[in-house]
Amino acid sequence: MSAPAREVVVHPDANVLAAATAARLLTHLVDTQSHRAPVHAVLTGGTVGIATLAAVAASPARDAVDWSQVHLWWGDERFLPDGDPDRNETQARGALLTALGEALPSANVHAVPALGPDVPTPEVAAERYASELASFATDGAEVPTFDVLMLGMGPDGHVASLFPGHVALGASGVATVGVHGSPKPPPLRVSLTFEALRAARQVWVVAAGAEKADAVASALADAPVSLTPAAGAYGTERTLWLVDAAAVSEAPAVPGPSQAH
Numbered sequence: 001m002s003a004p005a006r007e008v009v010v011h012p013d014a015n016v017l018a019a020a021t022a023a024r025l026l027t028h029l030v031d032t033q034s035h036r037a038p039v040h041a042v043l044t045g046g047t048v049g050i051a052t053l054a055a056v057a058a059s060p061a062r063d064a065v066d067w068s069q070v071h072l073w074w075g076d077e078r079f080l081p082d083g084d085p086d087r088n089e090t091q092a093r094g095a096l097l098t099a100l101g102e103a104l105p106s107a108n109v110h111a112v113p114a115l116g117p118d119v120p121t122p123e124v125a126a127e128r129y130a131s132e133l134a135s136f137a138t139d140g141a142e143v144p145t146f147d148v149l150m151l152g153m154g155p156d157g158h159v160a161s162l163f164p165g166h167v168a169l170g171a172s173g174v175a176t177v178g179v180h181g182s183p184k185p186p187p188l189r190v191s192l193t194f195e196a197l198r199a200a201r202q203v204w205v206v207a208a209g210a211e212k213a214d215a216v217a218s219a220l221a222d223a224p225v226s227l228t229p230a231a232g233a234y235g236t237e238r239t240l241w242l243v244d245a246a247a248v249s250e251a252p253a254v255p256g257p258s259q260a261h
């Protein structure tokens with residue numbers, strides 16, 4: 001089955017991008033809940049990813065979501081001790097999860113296992129995360145059918161913790177992988193594999209800033225995934241690129257933001 005064509009939505013700047021992505025996420029969760037429960041959403045780390053969660057927290061519309069029927073996962077995690085400020089989970093809790101309080105059951109928050117005495121390596125964390133993902137999967141799948149999976153993208157075109165030229169790009173038959181030697185600190189990480197990412201109904205790649213322009217242009221031009229991993233990010237029903245004008249400045253034939261103001 002061929003992947004759906006990428007859609008690109010351009011916003012004026014990073015702040016508007018985060019706010020608009022938050023509004024889109026809230027609407028998507030509410031719409032999805034009107035005909036399916038529970039909803040599985042995959043979060044991302046990174047500047048825009050966390051800013052999006054903060055914008056969700058600030059929105060009165062967040063109370064339109066039945067968070068008791070939302071399960072949150074992560075596309076990748078920095079392999080650090082629990083509570084480390086550099087963990088994507090820690091930053092997500094600070095941006096949104098703590099603000100949701102008891103509306104979001106703790107059992108619905110599926111963090112990647114942290115470095116600790118029982119989890120000494122990224123591989124152990126990856127295996128345990130894969131088991132948790134599988135326990136929520138249906139029809140023999142490795143992972144739940146994610147309703148929406150958000151990805152930030154690095155200047156090198158990485159998504160999650162899948163970096164150019166890295167062996168993790170080729171991981172198959174597994175939902176998660178331990179990552180060593182990440183060019184983006186910290187060096188040890190855990191990531192969903194492309195197989196897992198592509199199980200999502202909708203994949204949203206969010207990118208802002210001129211430093212992402214080369215990678216955005218390469219990905220939208222279908223560069224080799226080994227060179228630009230973001231080119232391999234797509235969902236079964238929709239692949240949405242949510243970018244600001246600076247990040248799409250080198251991508252040909254992409255209409256700019258509506259000049260509404």
Ligand SMILES: O=C(O)[C@H](O)[C@@H](O)[C@H](O)[C@H](O)COP(=O)(O)O
Pocket residue numbers: 044045046047048049076077078088151152153154155158159160161184
């Ligand atoms: O753990 C991470 O670092 C993220 O998951 C990573 O994939 C991030 O989303 C991109 O590197 C973009 O990050 P920025 O938006 O901060 O550039």
